[in-house]
Amino acid sequence: MRFSLLFSFVIVVGLCSYKFSEAREPVCSKFAYEEQLLEKMIRTEIKVETMVNEFKKTEDNVISTLGDIKQTVADFTDMFADMRGNITDEMLKRGDEIKRREESFKTSIEETRKNLTSDIEAEKEKLFQLQGKLEQPPIAFYAHHLKDLLLDTTDEILIFEKTFTNEGTGYDTSKGLFTAPVGGLYQFDVHTCAYNGKHSYLGLVMEGNVIAADANFGDASYGCNNFGAIVRLKSGSKVWVKSTSSGSVHQLYQNSHRMNSFSGVLVNY
Template identity: 55%
Template sequence: MEAKREELTQLQESLQKLFEETRTNLTSDMEAKREELIQLQGKLERPPIAFHTHHVANLSPSTNEIIIFTKSVINEGKGYDTSTGIFSAPVGGLYQFSVHICLQVGNYAFIGLLLDGKVIAADSNYDGDFYTCSTFGAIVRVKSGEKVWVKPTTSDTSRSLRQDYYRMNTFSGVLVNY
């Protein structure tokens, strides 16, 4: 009888140990899944980041002068500053930017899209007989706080921009993915 009692006690201890190990593993797994859900919820709660601007303040920008687009059509996330012409990324991620520039007849321009001072996309534009417009852009990974702007990239430019009812100079960007 004593041997059976000892055997039952050992069995009970083994079962108790197995139960505790299972409970610990399940608790750990549940905590990991809870953390994953919190991270996913955070991603879903992030607001969209997008801007679209037009109307250039200075139609004859000099080299190294940021082209300032003063009218915002949309500025979700408040990243674009209409007083400086600079987009500051509110969050890091993969962004798509687009620039559309129009010129007066007989003018030419070399315009760049810059990320923290480095040209990430550029365009040249010229037509001797007609007003001309061109569009260029880039998809680029931007860190939170980094800045993006548009400016002439060379002094070898007779850049008189054109904007009227039929032509708009624009600068836009959208966060594609976090």
């Protein structure tokens, strides 16, 4: 279609050119005129054919180039699609990894928080207990002056009827018993003096069990002995001093130079 239009255009141009040239050239004969016209038409046709071939080559080159461009674009499109797919997959993997680490981090933080909360609560409880202990009054007593010096009854409780110290009011001067106001570690000491020429057998008792014992022989010098123990008591536990043996030669002695005493102190909770 394009060739036909181009050919017609060329024929018309040729005819027009011929008419203009005909006016300038002398006419010899009808045959010469027709020969010249034919020659010009052949030359024009050859030029048109050459131009058509050139246009055809140009068109083929353009089409080929466009095809190459389309292929290149397609190749780039596929390459970018692959790259985009790879990038998308990598981003998804990275996203999953980040999410997994985030969950792991959250779990770790939550466990740490729980552990810290538990530890803090435990420490607070210890502090409350320590505060309670610190707020409690000190426990200590020092009792002296025996009500009865004769040890004529076995298991008789020695009653020290006077106190210099009775912090926490644990010692009962009417019964000779110490009752632990609070549980803890206590230290007890007993100091007694035997009558001249006589002796004594004594024991430190905790809840009915002898935990320390002493035998003192006065001879001719009114000798004095010390004994005691360190024990852990529960709140309400009782401690006292008793005679573990009795008789007419069992007797204690006291004056301004010799004091019988019973003491105790809470050393630790």
